[in-house]
Amino acid sequence: MNRPAFSQGGDSRPHIPLVSSGWAPRRGRRFSSAVRPLMCAALFMFFACGIEDYIYLPPVPESYVTQSPAMSGAIIRLPQINVIQFRNFTIFYRIYISGESRASLTPAEYPSLNAALSSDYNAFLPYTNVTTNTTVNTSAVGTLFKNRNYWKLEVEDYSVDDILEGGGQTVTVNFQSIIGRDPTLDEGGTEYVLRRSNGEGTFNPVPDRRFLNTTDLDSTGNATALVNADVAPASGSPFVSYAYVAMYIVAMGIDNNFSPIYSSPTFLGVFRLPD
Numbered sequence: 001m002n003r004p005a006f007s008q009g010g011d012s013r014p015h016i017p018l019v020s021s022g023w024a025p026r027r028g029r030r031f032s033s034a035v036r037p038l039m040c041a042a043l044f045m046f047f048a049c050g051i052e053d054y055i056y057l058p059p060v061p062e063s064y065v066t067q068s069p070a071m072s073g074a075i076i077r078l079p080q081i082n083v084i085q086f087r088n089f090t091i092f093y094r095i096y097i098s099g100e101s102r103a104s105l106t107p108a109e110y111p112s113l114n115a116a117l118s119s120d121y122n123a124f125l126p127y128t129n130v131t132t133n134t135t136v137n138t139s140a141v142g143t144l145f146k147n148r149n150y151w152k153l154e155v156e157d158y159s160v161d162d163i164l165e166g167g168g169q170t171v172t173v174n175f176q177s178i179i180g181r182d183p184t185l186d187e188g189g190t191e192y193v194l195r196r197s198n199g200e201g202t203f204n205p206v207p208d209r210r211f212l213n214t215t216d217l218d219s220t221g222n223a224t225a226l227v228n229a230d231v232a233p234a235s236g237s238p239f240v241s242y243a244y245v246a247m248y249i250v251a252m253g254i255d256n257n258f259s260p261i262y263s264s265p266t267f268l269g270v271f272r273l274p275d
Contacts (some may be wrong), residue, residue: 046273050100055085057251057263065249070103071272073174073183076249080167085253085261088165091144091173093247095196095231095273097218099238103252105270116232117173117270118248120148124248128267141250141262151197151230152266153247154209155185163187173247175211177274201231213269213273225236230232243273 024218064077070238078089096114110118127141145151153173154160163185164171173187173194184191196209203226208215215271216222234241 002049041220054081055253055255055261057081057083057253057261058088059251059263060089060249060266060268065268067269068176071105071244071270072176072266073172073271074247075170075172076268077170078164078167080249083253085255086251087253088129088161089249090161090164090220090252090262091247091249091268092150093153093227093245094148094150095217096244096246096270097223097231097234097241098244099234099236099241101240101242102244102272110270113244113270114232115235117244120150120232120246121267123148124265128248128265137270141265142260145248145265149229149232150248151199153185154195155192156195158192160185160192163192167274173268173271175245175271175273181275199229203227205230211245211273213241213275217243244270245273248268 044139058079058081060076060079064079068074095116100111100113102109102113105113107118107121110121123144127144152160155163164187169187173183174186174191175183183194185194186192194211196205196211198205198209203224205228206222207214217228217231218234220233220237222228223231243262247268248265249268252263255261
Protein backbone atom coordinates (compact mmCIF):
# COMPACT_ATOMS: atom_id res chain seq x y z
CA MET A 1 0.00 0.00 0.00
CA ASN A 2 1.51 3.32 -0.98
CA ARG A 3 1.71 6.07 1.56
CA PRO A 4 2.53 9.79 1.59
CA ALA A 5 6.12 10.88 1.58
CA PHE A 6 5.84 12.83 4.79
CA SER A 7 4.32 12.17 8.18
CA GLN A 8 3.19 14.88 10.53
CA GLY A 9 3.93 15.11 14.23
CA GLY A 10 6.89 14.09 16.32
CA ASP A 11 9.66 11.59 15.93
CA SER A 12 8.26 8.30 14.61
CA ARG A 13 11.44 6.26 15.13
CA PRO A 14 11.37 3.36 17.58
CA HIS A 15 12.86 4.26 20.99
CA ILE A 16 14.94 1.74 22.93
CA PRO A 17 14.72 2.09 26.72
CA LEU A 18 18.01 2.97 28.36
CA VAL A 19 19.39 0.43 30.82
CA SER A 20 19.39 1.78 34.36
CA SER A 21 22.72 2.30 36.06
CA GLY A 22 21.32 0.55 39.11
CA TRP A 23 21.12 -3.15 39.96
CA ALA A 24 19.74 -5.57 37.40
CA PRO A 25 19.53 -9.38 37.48
CA ARG A 26 22.69 -11.07 36.28
CA ARG A 27 20.83 -12.79 33.38
CA GLY A 28 19.41 -9.45 32.20
CA ARG A 29 22.85 -7.85 32.25
CA ARG A 30 24.35 -10.68 30.18
CA PHE A 31 21.40 -10.51 27.70
CA SER A 32 21.72 -6.75 27.36
CA SER A 33 25.48 -6.87 26.81
CA ALA A 34 25.15 -9.49 24.11
CA VAL A 35 22.11 -8.21 22.26
CA ARG A 36 22.42 -4.44 22.43
CA PRO A 37 25.30 -4.23 19.89
CA LEU A 38 23.28 -6.33 17.45
CA MET A 39 20.19 -4.16 17.95
CA CYS A 40 22.20 -0.99 17.42
CA ALA A 41 23.70 -2.39 14.23
CA ALA A 42 20.27 -3.35 12.97
CA LEU A 43 18.88 0.08 13.74
CA PHE A 44 21.83 1.74 12.03
CA MET A 45 21.21 -0.29 8.87
CA PHE A 46 17.46 0.51 9.11
CA PHE A 47 17.93 4.25 9.22
CA ALA A 48 21.00 4.36 6.97
CA CYS A 49 19.41 2.36 4.18
CA GLY A 50 15.84 3.43 4.82
CA ILE A 51 12.61 1.89 3.64
CA GLU A 52 11.44 2.87 0.15
CA ASP A 53 8.93 5.68 0.25
CA TYR A 54 6.24 5.94 -2.40
CA ILE A 55 5.82 9.66 -2.90
CA TYR A 56 2.32 10.64 -3.88
CA LEU A 57 1.94 13.51 -6.33
CA PRO A 58 -1.71 14.55 -6.69
CA PRO A 59 -3.03 14.56 -10.27
CA VAL A 60 -4.78 17.36 -12.12
CA PRO A 61 -8.48 16.83 -11.30
CA GLU A 62 -10.63 16.01 -14.30
CA SER A 63 -12.90 18.90 -13.31
CA TYR A 64 -9.96 21.26 -13.97
CA VAL A 65 -10.01 20.40 -17.70
CA THR A 66 -12.48 22.09 -20.08
CA GLN A 67 -12.75 20.94 -23.68
CA SER A 68 -12.81 23.60 -26.40
CA PRO A 69 -15.44 23.29 -29.20
CA ALA A 70 -14.86 21.17 -32.31
CA MET A 71 -11.86 19.26 -30.89
CA SER A 72 -9.78 22.45 -31.07
CA GLY A 73 -8.02 22.23 -27.69
CA ALA A 74 -8.52 22.35 -23.93
CA ILE A 75 -8.26 24.78 -21.03
CA ILE A 76 -6.42 23.37 -18.00
CA ARG A 77 -6.34 24.84 -14.50
CA LEU A 78 -3.15 23.70 -12.79
CA PRO A 79 -3.52 22.87 -9.09
CA GLN A 80 -1.12 23.92 -6.34
CA ILE A 81 1.03 20.97 -5.24
CA ASN A 82 2.74 21.34 -1.89
CA VAL A 83 5.18 18.43 -2.11
CA ILE A 84 8.88 19.32 -2.14
CA GLN A 85 9.65 16.59 -4.71
CA PHE A 86 7.29 18.22 -7.24
CA ARG A 87 9.02 19.96 -10.17
CA ASN A 88 6.49 20.78 -12.90
CA PHE A 89 3.55 19.55 -14.92
CA THR A 90 4.25 17.60 -18.10
CA ILE A 91 2.01 16.98 -21.11
CA PHE A 92 2.49 13.77 -23.11
CA TYR A 93 1.08 13.30 -26.61
CA ARG A 94 0.78 10.94 -29.56
CA ILE A 95 -0.45 11.73 -33.09
CA TYR A 96 -2.98 9.48 -34.85
CA ILE A 97 -3.74 9.43 -38.58
CA SER A 98 -7.26 8.58 -39.77
CA GLY A 99 -9.36 8.57 -42.91
CA GLU A 100 -12.27 10.04 -40.93
CA SER A 101 -12.99 13.75 -40.63
CA ARG A 102 -14.48 14.41 -37.20
CA ALA A 103 -15.48 17.53 -35.25
CA SER A 104 -16.55 15.55 -32.17
CA LEU A 105 -15.57 12.20 -30.75
CA THR A 106 -16.43 9.84 -27.89
CA PRO A 107 -14.29 6.97 -26.54
CA ALA A 108 -16.73 4.48 -28.09
CA GLU A 109 -15.79 5.92 -31.50
CA TYR A 110 -12.01 5.69 -31.00
CA PRO A 111 -11.67 2.27 -32.71
CA SER A 112 -13.16 3.56 -35.95
CA LEU A 113 -10.96 6.65 -35.92
CA ASN A 114 -7.72 4.75 -35.27
CA ALA A 115 -7.26 1.31 -33.70
CA ALA A 116 -4.07 2.38 -31.91
CA LEU A 117 -5.91 5.31 -30.29
CA SER A 118 -8.45 2.92 -28.80
CA SER A 119 -5.72 0.54 -27.60
CA ASP A 120 -3.70 3.34 -25.98
CA TYR A 121 -6.75 4.88 -24.34
CA ASN A 122 -7.74 1.55 -22.77
CA ALA A 123 -4.17 0.97 -21.56
CA PHE A 124 -4.12 4.33 -19.76
CA LEU A 125 -7.67 4.08 -18.44
CA PRO A 126 -6.87 2.19 -15.18
CA TYR A 127 -4.29 4.84 -14.30
CA THR A 128 -6.57 7.79 -15.02
CA ASN A 129 -9.38 6.57 -12.76
CA VAL A 130 -8.38 8.90 -9.93
CA THR A 131 -11.62 8.37 -7.98
CA THR A 132 -10.41 4.90 -6.99
CA ASN A 133 -6.72 5.08 -7.89
CA THR A 134 -5.43 7.62 -5.36
CA THR A 135 -1.91 6.22 -5.49
CA VAL A 136 -0.02 4.83 -8.47
CA ASN A 137 3.22 3.03 -9.13
CA THR A 138 5.25 6.10 -10.08
CA SER A 139 7.74 4.22 -12.24
CA ALA A 140 4.97 2.38 -14.08
CA VAL A 141 3.42 5.63 -15.33
CA GLY A 142 6.62 6.82 -16.99
CA THR A 143 7.26 3.39 -18.47
CA LEU A 144 3.71 3.19 -19.79
CA PHE A 145 4.04 6.49 -21.67
CA LYS A 146 7.30 5.33 -23.21
CA ASN A 147 5.97 1.91 -24.19
CA ARG A 148 2.88 3.46 -25.82
CA ASN A 149 5.04 5.88 -27.89
CA TYR A 150 3.82 8.96 -26.05
CA TRP A 151 6.30 11.83 -26.01
CA LYS A 152 6.76 15.00 -24.05
CA LEU A 153 5.14 18.08 -25.55
CA GLU A 154 7.61 20.91 -26.27
CA VAL A 155 7.42 24.56 -27.29
CA GLU A 156 9.56 26.68 -29.58
CA ASP A 157 12.45 28.71 -28.08
CA TYR A 158 11.42 28.12 -24.43
CA SER A 159 11.55 25.44 -21.78
CA VAL A 160 8.06 24.01 -21.36
CA ASP A 161 9.08 22.89 -17.86
CA ASP A 162 9.52 26.53 -16.85
CA ILE A 163 6.10 27.43 -18.23
CA LEU A 164 4.41 24.58 -16.36
CA GLU A 165 6.47 24.65 -13.17
CA GLY A 166 3.97 26.54 -11.04
CA GLY A 167 0.46 25.88 -9.88
CA GLY A 168 -2.70 27.89 -9.71
CA GLN A 169 -2.46 29.31 -13.23
CA THR A 170 -4.51 28.37 -16.28
CA VAL A 171 -3.01 27.15 -19.55
CA THR A 172 -4.61 26.39 -22.92
CA VAL A 173 -3.56 24.00 -25.66
CA ASN A 174 -4.92 25.61 -28.80
CA PHE A 175 -5.33 23.76 -32.11
CA GLN A 176 -7.68 26.20 -33.78
CA SER A 177 -7.38 26.14 -37.56
CA ILE A 178 -6.17 29.64 -38.42
CA ILE A 179 -4.26 30.24 -41.65
CA GLY A 180 -0.65 31.14 -40.95
CA ARG A 181 -0.84 30.24 -37.26
CA ASP A 182 0.69 27.16 -35.59
CA PRO A 183 -0.97 25.49 -32.59
CA THR A 184 0.06 27.09 -29.30
CA LEU A 185 0.31 26.67 -25.56
CA ASP A 186 -1.16 29.82 -24.01
CA GLU A 187 -0.26 30.92 -20.48
CA GLY A 188 -0.49 34.29 -18.75
CA GLY A 189 -1.31 36.15 -21.94
CA THR A 190 1.67 34.68 -23.80
CA GLU A 191 1.44 32.24 -26.71
CA TYR A 192 4.16 29.61 -27.04
CA VAL A 193 4.31 27.74 -30.36
CA LEU A 194 3.90 23.99 -29.88
CA ARG A 195 6.59 21.65 -31.12
CA ARG A 196 6.69 17.88 -31.51
CA SER A 197 9.35 15.90 -29.70
CA ASN A 198 12.37 14.39 -31.39
CA GLY A 199 12.97 12.00 -28.50
CA GLU A 200 16.05 14.00 -27.47
CA GLY A 201 17.61 13.16 -30.81
CA THR A 202 16.46 9.55 -31.09
CA PHE A 203 14.25 10.23 -34.11
CA ASN A 204 13.85 12.87 -36.81
CA PRO A 205 10.25 14.09 -37.32
CA VAL A 206 9.18 14.97 -40.86
CA PRO A 207 8.32 17.23 -42.49
CA ASP A 208 9.24 19.24 -39.37
CA ARG A 209 8.27 19.55 -35.70
CA ARG A 210 5.08 21.55 -36.22
CA PHE A 211 1.68 20.19 -35.17
CA LEU A 212 0.16 20.42 -38.65
CA ASN A 213 -1.47 17.83 -40.88
CA THR A 214 0.74 17.28 -43.93
CA THR A 215 1.32 14.62 -46.56
CA ASP A 216 4.66 13.65 -44.98
CA LEU A 217 3.03 13.33 -41.57
CA ASP A 218 0.31 11.09 -43.01
CA SER A 219 2.77 8.81 -44.79
CA THR A 220 2.77 5.28 -43.38
CA GLY A 221 6.37 4.88 -44.50
CA ASN A 222 7.44 7.72 -42.19
CA ALA A 223 5.74 6.27 -39.10
CA THR A 224 8.88 4.51 -37.89
CA ALA A 225 11.01 4.57 -34.75
CA LEU A 226 13.68 6.64 -36.54
CA VAL A 227 11.42 9.18 -38.29
CA ASN A 228 7.92 9.90 -36.98
CA ALA A 229 8.05 7.82 -33.82
CA ASP A 230 5.25 9.95 -32.36
CA VAL A 231 2.77 9.03 -35.11
CA ALA A 232 0.37 6.06 -35.28
CA PRO A 233 -0.51 5.47 -38.98
CA ALA A 234 -4.02 4.94 -40.24
CA SER A 235 -5.48 1.51 -40.71
CA GLY A 236 -5.61 0.73 -44.40
CA SER A 237 -4.87 3.35 -47.05
CA PRO A 238 -7.42 6.18 -46.81
CA PHE A 239 -7.80 8.36 -49.89
CA VAL A 240 -7.74 11.49 -47.69
CA SER A 241 -5.99 11.53 -44.31
CA TYR A 242 -6.61 13.62 -41.20
CA ALA A 243 -4.38 13.98 -38.15
CA TYR A 244 -5.40 14.00 -34.48
CA VAL A 245 -3.43 14.25 -31.26
CA ALA A 246 -4.29 12.72 -27.88
CA MET A 247 -2.84 14.31 -24.74
CA TYR A 248 -2.40 13.53 -21.05
CA ILE A 249 -1.08 15.77 -18.28
CA VAL A 250 0.81 14.60 -15.18
CA ALA A 251 2.53 16.18 -12.20
CA MET A 252 6.22 15.30 -12.41
CA GLY A 253 8.82 15.20 -9.64
CA ILE A 254 12.11 13.72 -8.49
CA ASP A 255 12.26 11.12 -5.71
CA ASN A 256 14.95 10.79 -3.04
CA ASN A 257 17.10 8.79 -5.46
CA PHE A 258 16.83 11.53 -8.12
CA SER A 259 14.63 9.36 -10.34
CA PRO A 260 11.55 10.84 -12.09
CA ILE A 261 8.15 10.18 -10.54
CA TYR A 262 4.69 10.98 -11.87
CA SER A 263 1.17 11.49 -10.68
CA SER A 264 -1.74 9.59 -12.09
CA PRO A 265 -2.29 10.94 -15.63
CA THR A 266 -5.30 13.07 -16.53
CA PHE A 267 -6.75 12.76 -20.03
CA LEU A 268 -6.95 16.11 -21.81
CA GLY A 269 -8.73 14.83 -24.92
CA VAL A 270 -8.28 14.19 -28.63
CA PHE A 271 -7.72 17.25 -30.82
CA ARG A 272 -7.68 17.68 -34.58
CA LEU A 273 -4.51 19.06 -36.14
CA PRO A 274 -5.03 21.93 -38.58
CA ASP A 275 -3.89 21.59 -42.19
